[in-house]
Amino acid sequence: MLFATSTGGPINPSNLRKRSLTPLLEKANLPRVRYYDLRHTCATLLLAQGTHPKFVQELLGHATIAITLDTYSHVMPSMGEQTARAMQDALSPMEDVLS
Numbered sequence: 001m002l003f004a005t006s007t008g009g010p011i012n013p014s015n016l017r018k019r020s021l022t023p024l025l026e027k028a029n030l031p032r033v034r035y036y037d038l039r040h041t042c043a044t045l046l047l048a049q050g051t052h053p054k055f056v057q058e059l060l061g062h063a064t065i066a067i068t069l070d071t072y073s074h075v076m077p078s079m080g081e082q083t084a085r086a087m088q089d090a091l092s093p094m095e096d097v098l099s
Contacts, residue, residue: 043068044075 005011025032046056057068
């Protein structure tokens with residue numbers, strides 16, 4: 001991502017942090033965090049809510065979905081359960097045929 005100044009040039013990261021993020025956090029009585037922490041939190045919350053990892057990959061700009069899944073799969077604890085349920089649902093119609 002690139003943040004631009006009012007004249008269209010790139011913002012100095014230090015200025016962005018000191019002039020924008022830090023005062024906003026202080027005003028909201030929130031602890032200091034890095035922009036990276038906000039990015040990580042966003043990805044974690046989206047995946048925990050069931051957002052498809054491909055969309056999160058694109059949002060984060062990861063080169064591959066493998067990077068996203070390797071980094072964030074721990075926040076998708078229900079992934080195995082959902083997979084098992086999907087397989088059960090897929091095979092349920094076959095039970096009627098085989099019976």
